[in-house]
Amino acid sequence: MSMKIKKKILVIPIMVILLFVIPQQALAYDHVIDGKLDDWGLSKLYTGDWSKNDTWVPDLPGIRFVVEDNYDKDSEQYTNYVGVHIVGVSPSYTYYDEPYQEPIGEELYDIEAMYVDENDTHIFIALVVSAPSWAIGDLALNLDANTATGGYGYEFGVKLNTESGILYGIYETPTDNCWTEPVHGPAKAPATIDINNATYTGKKAIGAWVDMGVLDWNMKNYVIELAIPKTAVGMSVGQKLTDAPLPKVIRICEPCGNEDVPITIPEFMTMLIPMMSIIAIAAYVVRIRLK
Numbered sequence: 154m155s156m157k158i159k160k161k162i163l164v165i166p167i168m169v170i171l172l173f174v175i176p177q178q179a180l181a182y183d184h185v186i187d188g189k190l191d192d193w194g195l196s197k198l199y200t201g202d203w204s205k206n207d208t209w210v211p212d213l214p215g216i217r218f219v220v221e222d223n224y225d226k227d228s229e230q231y232t233n234y235v236g237v238h239i240v241g242v243s244p245s246y247t248y249y250d251e252p253y254q255e256p257i258g259e260e261l262y263d264i265e266a267m268y269v270d271e272n273d274t275h276i277f278i279a280l281v282v283s284a285p286s287w288a289i290g291d292l293a294l295n296l297d298a299n300t301a302t303g304g305y306g307y308e309f310g311v312k313l314n315t316e317s318g319i320l321y322g323i324y325e326t327p328t329d330n331c332w333t334e335p336v337h338g339p340a341k342a343p344a345t346i347d348i349n350n351a352t353y354t355g356k357k358a359i360g361a362w363v364d365m366g367v368l369d370w371n372m373k374n375y376v377i378e379l380a381i382p383k384t385a386v387g388m389s390v391g392q393k394l395t396d397a398p399l400p401k402v403i404r405i406c407e408p409c410g411n412e413d414v415p416i417t418i419p420e421f422m423t424m425l426i427p428m429m430s431i432i433a434i435a436a437y438v439v440r441i442r443l444k
């Protein structure tokens with residue numbers, strides 16, 4: 154075996170370590186729940202151009218997110234009302250092709266983005282929304298990755314809609330009737346927690362809801378920032394969102410059905426990158442052996 158090939162073989166384990174270890178270690182920031190996004194690497198959202206992808210991508214690595222500002226670029230009807238549509242784990246992202254054109258009713262009902270992070274004890278969520286508090290649905294959590302458990306698959310919810318219930322209260326939602334259905338489509342159930350049927354756990358997320366001082370299509374935009382204790386939503390301390398069972402889903406939908414924003418963990422691209430890396434490394438090894 155030549156010296157050159159030995160060096161190449163040595164490089165391969167290092168590449169594997171870089172690909173698999175670093176992204177997992179980079180997934181923990183202790184966020185200050187103050188309704189400000191500087192601790193998400195998103196200070197640029199306050200001054201930057203919202204029509205640019207980079208403005209929406211956290212400067213900190215390892216934060217998963219979906220951005221769906223205004224309509225998707227494939228809107229044929231409203232070509233001037235389009236915005237950034239991306240999904241990924243910072244700094245990586247890909248185009249997010251929204252399944253249908255929302256928000257119905259446009260900016261008043263827009264939810265622009267959801268960001269998700271975690272540490273050993275908490276799930277952190279940051280939402281950027283134009284929609285007023287009565288038009289925000291409740292956060293739905295399918296963390297057991299089982300669509301057969303929980304109402305419409307979502308076994309826990311966090312109250313964000315201000316029309317009923319305890320703001321930031323964590324509810325158990327074991328059956329479909331613990332959730333309301335959207336008043337109309339295209340979004341599907343669940344929409345808000347029906348507090349007459351769901352069970353309040355007695356625990357709340359730490360929350361902040363702040364006017365971010367940015368106008369989008371002449372509407373105010375707000376940041377909703379949450380820290381949800383993992384032990385209050387069926388997870389254990391130290392269990393990562395990327396640990397089994399998978400896939401987990403965190404979703405927000407509006408009571409009217411005008412808008413919904415899901416994050417699936419792991420989302421397709423984060424599975425695709427390691428798969429492509431394995432294929433690339435395998436091809437590399439085969440090439441060396443064939444030499």
Ligand SMILES: [Ca+2]
Binds near residue numbers: 186187192193378
């Ligand atoms: Ca913050």
Ligand SMILES: [Ca+2]
Binds near residue numbers: 222223260263265283
């Ligand atoms: Ca918008």
Ligand SMILES: [Ca+2]
Binds near residue numbers: 223255
């Ligand atoms: Ca949207």
Ligand SMILES: [Ca+2]
Binds near residue numbers: 295296298299303307
């Ligand atoms: Ca479930």
